[in-house]
Every structure is written in structure tokens, then in C-alpha cells.
Amino acid sequence: MTRFHVYHTEAVILRRLDLGEADRVIVIFTPGRGKVETIAKGVRRITSRRAGHLEPLTRARLLLAQGRQLDVITQAEALDLFPNLRADLGRTAAGFYLAELVDRFTEPQQPNPGLYRHLVEGLKLLDLGQDPDLVRRYFELRLLDAAGFRPELHRCLECGRELEPTANYFSPASGGVLCPDCGGRNRPVSVAALKVLRFIQSAPAYDQVARLRVRPGLMRELELLLRDYLRFLLERDLKSAAFLDGLRQLSAGG
Amino acid sequence: MDLSTVPVAEPVSRLIAELEKLPGIGPKTAQRLTYYILRQPEVEVRSLAQALLDVKTRVRFCAECFNISEDDLCPICRSPDRDRAVICVMEEPLHVLALERTGKYRGLYHVLHGVISPLNGVLPENLKIAELIERVQRHPVREVILATNPNLEGDTTASYIFKLLAPLGVKVSRLARGLPSGGELDYADERTMVEALDGRRPLN
Secondary structure (H helix, E strand, O other), X not given: OOOOOEEEEEEEEEEEEEEOOOEEEEEEEEOOOEEEEXXXXXXOOOOOOOHHHOOOOOEEEEEEEOOOOOEEEXXXXXXXXXXXXXXXXXXXXXXXXXXXXXXXXXXXXXXXXXXXXXXXXXXXXXXXXXXXXXXXXXXXXXXXXXXXOOOEOOXXXXXXXXXXXXXXXXXXXXXXXXXXXXXXXXEEEOHHHHHHHHHHHHOXXXXXXXXXXXXXXXXXXXXXXXXXXXXXXXXXXXXXXXXXXXXXXXXXXX | OOOOOOOOOHHHHHHHHHHHOOOOOOHHHHHHHHHHHHHOOHHHHHHHHHHHHHHHHOOEEOOOOOOEEOOOOOHHHHOOOOEEXXXXXXXXXXXXXXXXXXXXXXXXXXXXXXXXXHHHOEOHHHOOHHHHHHHHHHOOOOEEXXXXXXXXXXXXXXXXXXXXXXHHOOEEEEOXXXXXXXXXXXXXXXXXXXXXXXXXOOOO
16 A cells, blocks of 8 residues: 655746646656656636746746655645746846756756755746846856855866966866866866856855856856856756847847 | 566457557557557448548648648638638647637647646647747738737747747737626636736726
8 A cells, every 4th residue: 555645835836747638747846856857737728717827937826746756735824936037038037047956967856955045036036126147147156055065166187376466277177276287178268257157156045156257248247157067067058148148139139 | 568478469459558548548548549549340440440540641731720620721810701901829729629610710720739847848849939029020911919828838838939029020919817607706716806806897
């Protein structure tokens, strides 16, 4: 006999896939159980009571019944719908980006409450109208910390010397910065970029980061540098990053 | 279910395995269908097999709207009775059926074959979006109705298409949203309630 087990959890909905006639597989990220693949029955019917609470990029309180393969969502109540994030295409795209990073950096059933807090904070900041680029940089560095890939930004990873305020190099394979002597063929990192990265990495909260004014060229340097590092760790490109690039081109091209 | 240990004739286990690949069909249903087909007269089974092949070999996408069609242009795009100045944009061919069943819509369609969903690997270039823009540029229309699903991916796709259509100066609309017929207020989520309130209509 299997014991029928029901549990409550808070969760952020990461993504979903249609299943059968009216069901969906819903991938959620929870504080206590990590990423969980669940199933929600009948939520594609237009009169479903749960569908509106189970949209991606929603924070919800869920009641789940343990199933043989996938746990079944029996009740759902949205806690945060992030309406401003949803109302703006650029912010929605940034939200997709945070969710894709969490999805890619986590394995099922591996709790990471720190990462959960960062994801909720990131979505909130996007909803509150904070600069989406800055929120993404902040989230990327927080995620790298929480996932155990905090980049070294103070000492050269080859020779151990303290980095000088000059053009240094960033090595994704070493996981941080190298001095000009050891840098070799790696990507150069400007003095200004290194300063911003260190500031965001050590900032105790987003309040401090929000005061940063980063010009577009420097923001792009930071974005590409972190993208290189994330691509190296994940061994793949992020689809939502490509979508954000496409949107940027669309806005620039008019 | 692992049939390799059970003594079942190879063609039978092969059909079960094929049917199991279909959406919504589990091992039990696959077995039931297989043994049902086994009992059918050969002419019935041939007709089923031919229908399966035809749907793949004789059907293609309409060159204009990308709905499923037997010819280069689908019956709707060919029809002289349709209003060619209105295009309704749909996610899937099945959604076209849902609207056609009403008999209320007289315009044309454009089927995207999906929605933008980066986490499921779907980007704008994987959909028939560029084809829609090109179509509107080629044949200016009075209105484009964006009828993608009223959810995050559907809204994202509609906003994205709107961004591309806006410079063309065409009227763009979205299907109304709010309470479903036959639903009950106390089960509606906040977002639906707000939409229903915003979209209310005067009775006088």
C-alpha cells in the first residue's frame, strides 16, 4: 500500500507543457523542495479554477498530492501575479530569463532556499519598475553565488596576485579574473566593468545596486562577459537571452 | 509497460509501442486499441492506415495563412465570400476550428503554429510571424485580430506582433477577456476579475 500524502508549498511557476486533453505538466521552483515537476489536471479548460493561478512567472501557494510519478496540484492560489512585469514585453522577457537560469542551474528535488529568495526578489524588482538590465546583472551574480560558481574578482586565479586597476582578463574556465601576465587569450575586462561587478557582488541588498548608473556600453560589456561565463557553465545558449537580443534590435531598428 | 518479458507476437507489441507515443495514450489504452484493431475486418484497418498516411502526404500548409490545406491555398483563403480586409491570428489550426464553429467570423486567418516560449525553446523565428508581417505589407488590411491564448505566452506573442505591426498603421485588436460563460464568480482569480471589470459593457 502506498500512503496518500498531501503537502502545502509556496512556489514560483517556471514553465509548463501541455499534456493530454486538458492537463499540463507544470515545473515549479519551491523553497523547501527545489525544482519539482508537477501535473495540473484540467487547467486548459476555459472554466478551470486554477489556470489563472498557475501561469509562468507567478508566485503561488499550492496544495499538492504526491503521485506515483509526478505530484498533482490540487489547489492553487496566486500570491504575486507581478502585473507590471506581465504588462511590459521587455520585463516579461527579463522574467523569462531569470526563470530559464533557475531551470538550467537546478536539478529536480535539490532544495536551494537562497536561490528561491533571489528569484522572488528578482521578479519583484522587475515588477516594481527597476532597470531590467541591472536586475539581470544582480540576479546573475546572486545565482552564481547560490549555485556555487561565485566568480573570483579580486585576485588573479593563476598567480594569486591582487589585481591592479588596469585592463585584466576574464576566464570562464577558471571561474574569474586573470592578471595581464596570466590572461593570455581570454576576454579582456575593463577597469570600470570589474568595479561594477565587485560592487554588485558585495552589495548587501539591491538598494545599493539601484543607485548605480551604468552607461549602455559598459552594461553591454557586463552582459556579454557574464553570458560567456554562464554559457561555459551550462554548455548551451539561453533562449531567453536570444529573445532579449531580438527585442533590443527591434527597439533600436524602430 | 515492458512487454519484452511477456510472450506477445512482435507486430502486436510494435503497434502497442507506436500507439503509446500518441498524446494522452497510456499503456493500457494502447493495448486496448491494439486488440480492438486486431479484431476489425481488414478493410477497416486498411482505411485507417490510409487515412494516417494521407494526413501526412496529402496535407500541407496553406501558402497564405498556414492553416492545414489539401491545396496550395486553403478553402478559406480561396473563398470569394470571406472579408479579405480582416486577418485573425491564431496559435494553432485547432483554434481556427473553434472560431469557425461559431459561423460568426467572415475574415481570413493566419496560423502561427505555436507561441513565443523561450523556456520551451520557442522564439519568434520558429513561428510564422515574419510571414504575417510580410503578408500585411503585401496586402494592406483594415484590421488584424490577435487571437492567441489569454495567458502569459499568448500575451507575450501578441505584444511582440503588435510591436511589429504598429509601424504599418493597421488597426490591431485582441479578443475580449474576462469571465467565461458558465463560470462562477467566487472561483475567478484576481486577474480575470479585474479584466472583467475593465471590459464591462453598458446594457443601456
